[in-house]
Amino acid sequence: MNALRLKLTAFTFAILLLLPALDQVLNLSERFKSTENRRQAGMPALNFPHVRSFVRQFDQYYKENFGWRNALFYAYSRWKLNVLGESPLPEKVVVGQNGWFYLGNSYNHVVDQHRGLLPLSADSARIITSHLIRRQQELAQQGIRLYVLIAPDSHTIYPEYLPDRLKPNVSPSRLDILKKAVRQTKLPFVDIRDTLWTAKRNHVVYYQTDTHWNDYGTLVGCAALLKRIRRDWPSIPQIRPDNYRIEKQRGLGGDLTTMLTVQEAQKDPVFYAITPNPDRAARQTATVPNDLSGFPSMRFIKADTTGSQLPRLLFIGDSFSHSMTQFLPGYFRESYFVRGSQLDPALVKAERPDVLVIEVVERNISYLANF
DSSP states (O other): OHHHHHHHHHHHHHHHHHHHHHHHHHOTTTTSOOOOSSOOOOOOOOOTTOHHHHHHHHHHHHHHHOTTHHHHHHHHHHIIIIISOOOSSTTTEEEOSTTOEEEOTTTTTHHHHHTTSSOOOHHHHHHHHHHHHHHHHHHHTTTOEEEEEEEOOHHHHOGGGSOGGGOOOSSOOHHHHHHHHHTTSOOOEEEOHHHHHHHTTTSOOBOSSSSSBOHHHHHHHHHHHHHHHHTTOTTSOOOOGGGEEEEEEOOOOOHHHHHTTOTTTSOOSOEEEEEEOGGGOEEEEEEEOOTTTSSOEEEEEESSGGGGGSOEEEEEEOGGGTGGGGTGGGGSSEEEEEEOSSOOHHHHHHHOOSEEEEEEEGGGGGGGGGO
């Protein structure tokens, strides 16, 4: 009997050892897809005699691709989140209160920024401001007006749902310090925090399970930006709520809960489906590959003939700018949206815009020093 038990134990142990290899060959865990928001290592090539380099690369490849890895993470994620109430990836996703999730420190130390642990120095604020002023002057010589838009982090707009241990510091934020420096200049610097704080009294303006503002928050942000641009371009119409059909629907899981593989269980309670009226619509005319950012650029033209007196827009921004392509192009003759963090003089020269908007999310305001 003992011999049989020993054989069964050895057989089971051997199967467990073989399972990862069998999975890689037979794709037994195929339904457990990777939801990591990053590019995983591919199978390296052996280039003799660089064996050590191959071993190092293969080690990284295997750690990220061994059999049943995704299935094991599925189980681990649910145990951490549902049983312990903790984030399985605390550096990437912070589990907040009342169904809210926030970006973690893996993304430019966003949590530490909001806790006041990484304040922006006055010197850094002056350097960023000086750089932007130089850009503004360069563009003005070409007849182009520059506007800088800061998209707030959800930590700023909904701090009340952060875990108690991660509540924001009450001292001036990095954005406050930069805004104070910019206020000494004539640079159009669009800070929309107050507008979003006011709007959230009646509508949810950010996704609970995602990094970004929702479509209602996007529309509010676009209205605030256009309000500032209209001071220089009065021909641009004002955004009005009756220009849009707004429907409330049940939301889906966002990028944060997708990283935790719980997007089917943790969904946003509200999704705003917003459709512009025909007179505020634009038509997308081109999608241009962008190898630098990996996200295609998009070109729009005003859908009706009322846009002939409107300016041309070049918009350079991050992921927050994507949802803005639904609304902003309806207020410009032509619009070109580019994902990036650099101002390419050749692009500006080719596009010859009247209005150039730089948009960055709050946690990345230091990027403005190199824009």
